[in-house]
């Protein structure tokens with residue numbers, strides 16, 4: 001496995017692979033890898049097959065963080081990440097620094113204008129502009145045939161799919177399932193911020209999804225507002241928890257629904273102390 005930090009060298013290699021007909025599978029990440037990321041890399045390995053190449057990018061993208069968010073303290077451990085990438089079957093770790101991706105006079109952004117407004121986009125107004133821009137850049141640098149994203153960031157995966165379609169990126173977008181800890185907490189690099197009792201309290205996110213599933217099993221349809229306030233009360237019983245949003249929506253259009261049923265998708269964002277966690281799931285499943 002090789003580590004590449006130069007944009008020019010990465011793109012040069014990608015162009016050579018393209019000329020040679022080498023199949024490339026790509027997993028973009030911000031590093032501090034956990035089992036969720038590794039499942040994406042293994043999926044990419046299978047998609048690339050034995051003769052193809054797997055590229056994992058590790059880049060903490062400043063433009064997707066708001067001015068008061070955790071960019072500076074986002075966890076980083078490059079030597080551990082490199083080892084995990086090798087074990088999971090990556091061929092290349094692409095790890096550019098901020099200057100390589102954003103030169104001083106950088107001034108071009110990719111903004112998706114339909115799926116981005118609500119939920120994460122409402123709480124983090126410049127977030128998807130940053131995500132769209134970095135994903136477009138990485139696709140142009142790595143030139144993959146297929147790119148794998150996690151369902152953990154469901155809205156992000158949908159926004160990326162729309163950008164790919166609208167701007168004709170010649171890449172297939174694959175969405176891989178959310179990987180969870182044994183007790184249901186969705187894996188996230190930010191879980192490392194959860195100290196002492198906060199780790200236990202954070203279980204309220206996945207438990208809220210389980211509760212919503214239980215509620216629709218008992219009744220055929222439920223008013224979204226009633227279920228939202230029931231779940232908000234449930235979550236905020238934990239002293240350190242504050243709900244940012246709980247949304248029930250159509251999984252294709254991301255439009256909110258008034259009446260929740262088995263076709264509905266649920267997403268939530270919750271502050272656990274000062275750490276903001278997100279989770280989501282289709283409501284027709286079993287344990288999230």
Ligand code: AMP
Pocket residue numbers: 028029030031035036037039040148149150151152153176177178179180186187188189
């Ligand atoms: P991040 O490093 O947080 O930007 O995530 C990089 C990729 O890993 C994104 O496509 C995420 O959706 C995905 N990912 C993060 N956490 C999980 C998880 N628990 N299960 C599956 N995929 C995940």
